[in-house]
Amino acid sequence: MNEQVGRLAGVLVIEPEDLAREFEVRLADCSKLAVRVAYSVVRNQPDAEDIAQDAFVRAYRCFRSLRDRDRFRAWLVRMTWRLALDSKRGDRRRGAREDAVARLAPQFGNAERDVILSDRAARLWTAIDELPEKLRLVVVLAAIEGHGTRDVSALLKIPEGTVKSRLFDARQRLKELLR
Amino acid sequence: MTDPLDDPLADLSAALDVDPSPEFAARVRTKIAGDARGHHWQWTLGGLATVTVVMLAVWLRQPQVTDTRDAPQLVVSADGTAELRLEGPSVRLMRPEPVAPLDPGVNSDRPSVGNTVSRPEPETLIAPDQAIAFQRLVKLVYEGRVVASNSDWQKTSSLEPVASPAEVTVAPVEVQPVVVDPLIIDTMSNQEG
Numbered sequence: 291m292n293e294q295v296g297r298l299a300g301v302l303v304i305e306p307e308d309l310a311r312e313f314e315v316r317l318a319d320c321s322k323l324a325v326r327v328a329y330s331v332v333r334n335q336p337d338a339e340d341i342a343q344d345a346f347v348r349a350y351r352c353f354r355s356l357r358d359r360d361r362f363r364a365w366l367v368r369m370t371w372r373l374a375l376d377s378k379r380g381d382r383r384r385g386a387r388e389d390a391v392a393r394l395a396p397q398f399g400n401a402e403r404d405v406i407l408s409d410r411a412a413r414l415w416t417a418i419d420e421l422p423e424k425l426r427l428v429v430v431l432a433a434i435e436g437h438g439t440r441d442v443s444a445l446l447k448i449p450e451g452t453v454k455s456r457l458f459d460a461r462q463r464l465k466e467l468l469r
Numbered sequence: 470m471t472d473p474l475d476d477p478l479a480d481l482s483a484a485l486d487v488d489p490s491p492e493f494a495a496r497v498r499t500k501i502a503g504d505a506r507g508h509h510w511q512w513t514l515g516g517l518a519t520v521t522v523v524m525l526a527v528w529l530r531q532p533q534v535t536d537t538r539d540a541p542q543l544v545v546s547a548d549g550t551a552e553l554r555l556e557g558p559s560v561r562l563m564r565p566e567p568v569a570p571l572d573p574g575v576n577s578d579r580p581s582v583g584n585t586v587s588r589p590e591p592e593t594l595i596a597p598d599q600a601i602a603f604q605r606l607v608k609l610v611y612e613g614r615v616v617a618s619n620s621d622w623q624k625t626s627s628l629e630p631v632a633s634p635a636e637v638t639v640a641p642v643e644v645q646p647v648v649v650d651p652l653i654i655d656t657m658s659n660q661e662g
Contacts, residue, residue: 321493338487
């Protein structure tokens with residue numbers, strides 16, 4: 291009984307320094323994930339970083355309820371995705387986004403090959419954009435950091451079987467769109 | 470590089486290979502600090518707004534008393550009675566009653582019947598500043614401190630008879646006699662008739 295009370299008191303009484311320290315750990319752990327999720331939508335690194343920063347600021351406001359690592363990552367991914375979609379709908383930097391698509395292809399010093407790669411990247415993003423939102427998010431998360439179906443399932447809080455079927459559908463549609 | 474038709478995810482994974490800039494974490498900390506300050510101001514402004522709303526609500530719930538005494542008004546009746554309504558006791562200015570004309574053959578002690586007929590009394594409202602000016606003027610006139618200095622006004626108010634107009638002399642008009650010749654009419658012959 292006393293042990294349970296002590297544990298409960300430990301959960302309820304959280305020092306601000308402890309919270310700040312934990313948040314720093316989450317920030318270092320999830321920065322790349324947040325930036326890449328935002329980048330998959332806006333395709334512009336400065337915009338993606340701005341969006342990810344906003345998501346972290348919002349996460350800090352309710353960090354007391356997000357101390358668990360998996361919970362934090364899932365919340366952050368959903369928040370970043372939503373903010374990025376809102377930003378894209380605003381379409382404030384359309385020109386910058388198209389420049390970013392042109393920069394996707396690596397520079398090999400071969401002009402003809404660069405043009406081919408740039409065209410290929412543009413087609414890929416166009417195909418990604420045409421996917422339904424549910425499939426798009428699963429595909430993006432699966433393509434980031436080598437996430438497996440279990441990771442994606444944990445991030446989106448959906449069953450693993452659903453992730454697998456969505457990934458399959460997404461691959462099929464992408465192949466058709468890129469053909 | 471793989472063929473996108475074989476595995477589109479591989480291409481997508483390569484395209485998403487972006488890393489946050491080195492100052493990313495520092496910017497997040499700066500934004501969090503600014504956000505905390507913003508929240509502090511929001512709480513302060515929210516508190517002030519709440520206090521204002523409560524004070525307004527209390528003020529609006531109090532019974533409204535309309536005090537018209539602040540605006541002095543001069544009410545002039547058709548019978549010559551002027552009443553100045555000011556803050557405090559009102560000032561009533563009364564014009565002397567007109568003397569009833571004496572009816573020959575009737576006892577002068579009895580008032581005329583015609584003066585008792587009641588008439589409608591329309592009221593005229595004038596501006597407060599005009600009312601105050603009028604009140605001052607009336608007060609000065611009653612105290613005898615106002616002396617008319619305009620000679621033209623004195624002439625017209627002295628009720629002296631106006632000078633009779635000068636006589637006009639008209640010169641006689643000479644009229645020439647008109648001479649009319651007699652009209653001669655020839656007699657008609659039998660053939661013309």
